[in-house]
Structure formats: structure tokens, C-alpha cells
Amino acid sequence: MAHADVGRGHFWIPLLVWAWCSAPGPVTAQAGSYVGEDTCVGCHDAQGVSIHRTLHGKAQNPRTPAAARGCETCHGPGQAHVEDPTKPGSIRRFESLKARDASAVCLACHERGTHAFWKGSQHDARNLSCLTCHSVHGAKSSSAQLVEVGEIQLCARCHQPEAMKIRRASHMPLLEGKMTCSSCHNPHGSANVRLLRAGNWINESCISCHAEKRGPFLWEHAPGRDSCVNCHDPHGSSNDRLLVAKLPMLCQRCHIGTRHPSTIYDYANVRPGTPTPSNRIYGRSCVNCHVNIHGSNHPSGNAFLR
Numbered sequence: 001m002a003h004a005d006v007g008r009g010h011f012w013i014p015l016l017v018w019a020w021c022s023a024p025g026p027v028t029a030q031a032g033s034y035v036g037e038d039t040c041v042g043c044h045d046a047q048g049v050s051i052h053r054t055l056h057g058k059a060q061n062p063r064t065p066a067a068a069r070g071c072e073t074c075h076g077p078g079q080a081h082v083e084d085p086t087k088p089g090s091i092r093r094f095e096s097l098k099a100r101d102a103s104a105v106c107l108a109c110h111e112r113g114t115h116a117f118w119k120g121s122q123h124d125a126r127n128l129s130c131l132t133c134h135s136v137h138g139a140k141s142s143s144a145q146l147v148e149v150g151e152i153q154l155c156a157r158c159h160q161p162e163a164m165k166i167r168r169a170s171h172m173p174l175l176e177g178k179m180t181c182s183s184c185h186n187p188h189g190s191a192n193v194r195l196l197r198a199g200n201w202i203n204e205s206c207i208s209c210h211a212e213k214r215g216p217f218l219w220e221h222a223p224g225r226d227s228c229v230n231c232h233d234p235h236g237s238s239n240d241r242l243l244v245a246k247l248p249m250l251c252q253r254c255h256i257g258t259r260h261p262s263t264i265y266d267y268a269n270v271r272p273g274t275p276t277p278s279n280r281i282y283g284r285s286c287v288n289c290h291v292n293i294h295g296s297n298h299p300s301g302n303a304f305l306r
Contacts, residue, residue: 033078034072034078035082037066037069039078043085050137054139056136074092075093076091078091094131099129100127114186118188121190121195123187123188151180152175162235164236169237169238170240170242171237172236184196184198192204202229203224213294215295219296219297219298219301220295221295223254229244230244232244240284248280248281249265260280265281290303291305
């Protein structure tokens, strides 16, 4: 390049950029180190059969491992492994990889959509990998290649208290098959709390289905405005409407000195022989009258009455 041209930045800068972009990248495997899928299934026949039962084995999709280098797309070049199968590091063995190293292989393809928040998520931070929940060759579920027959059984491995709650009298319709854990949660990561799919906080996740509870209201009920889980347990409860306590005891956690008699409504109010039993402990209790308990837009609705 002539010295006269060096002074003209608009000439030599594009040339440098072109040279950098045209330079070949690092070679990850030497020529001839790939042996092909036929060689792999010569010894690993069961894995060869199982992979073709999944989406990973459908070569018609150009984004699948089968459309690239087959087994070696994920496990790496197999020449060294063929020459000495006992040699450590001759091929990528996922069961011996660190959690984040194993996940990095999966994320090379599964990095978009619901997987975009995986890095730094609660499950990633707790040293779980993709293979903790998914199996490429030994999946038991009909979808998502899970290591258990369903999401509930899979999540129950770690989240046992929540798995037991869904068997209570009042529960979300998970056991009936109308919902799954991933209906509300994204196990791969979320911008919301507790891996919730919708919104930026708990209430926004709830009202994504329960839109009739959406505000703003002229008269707002403070516990509901703060968080739905102040009163409801979304995984299940022994009380009506997923309430965390039976009415009126739930209301009296806050309302202990109102215009009503401040006596706590308990067994003493309804036991046999009580001369003046309180009818406020029967049926739906407080919400027999305070029906609009989530909030009211009526000008005289400060008490959330009918």
C-alpha cells in the first residue's frame, strides 16, 4: 500500500476490515477426524436407534444434528475414540462433563425462544444441566424428551412440597391434565420472579388467566394489590378457592379490630350449646357480604360489599 493511501482513512480501514473478516477461523478438528454415523452405530446400535426416534435424528430439518454430522455433531470427532475407546477425552462424554459444559453443547442450538434466559437462571445457578431433566437417548416422556413420564413427576424430584399440594382438595387442574407446571413456570429461565412465564411480578402472572381480577380498582384491597399469594396458595390448599387459611380466620389475620365484634371467630362461637353462635363463621363467612374482595369500582364500594 502506498504511503499516499495511508493518509486516506476511508481507503485503508475498509481493507483491514475485509482482511479480518476473510481470515479463516480456528480449526476445531483436523481433516479426517470425523468417522461418520455408520461407524458410531457399529458399536452403539441402541443409541443409533433411539436418536432416530427423536427430532434430533430427523435429517429433513437442517438444524438437527442428523443434518450435520450425526452423532459427532454433539459428541465431537470420533477418530481418536475409534482408535482407543478407553482413552480419556477421546470423545465428548456428557455424563462426565461439568453441568455448564454439558449445557453449553445444547445451547449451541437451543439458545432462542424459551431457552434464552437459561444462563444465570435459578436452575443454572444451582448447577443443573439440560441432562438433569432431558435425555437424548433414554427419554421416557412423549414430548420434550424428559427423563420422567411427565412434567409433574419430573418437577417432583426436587419440588416435593409443591407436588404434594396439588393433591389437596383445592388445586389447579394439573392432575386432570388441563395444566402442567410449565403452564405457569418456564424451567429454562425467566425475567419474572420464581421462573414465572408471564409478567414482571406474581400478580401479572395470575391475571394473565384471571383477567376479571385485574385492576386498577377505585377501591383496592391492599393484600391483593401486594400479591395474590398473600391469600391464595397457587399449588393447592385444603381450603376453598386455594386459600391459605379457612375463612374467617384468613380475614382475621389482618382485620382484628373492625366495626364487627372483635372476638376471634373460632370453635367457641359454634360449639353445641352456645347461646349466641355467630353466623359469620358459616358458609363463605366474610365474603358472604364482602363479595368484591379483590377490589371495587362502585362509588360506595369501600367495604367491598355486594
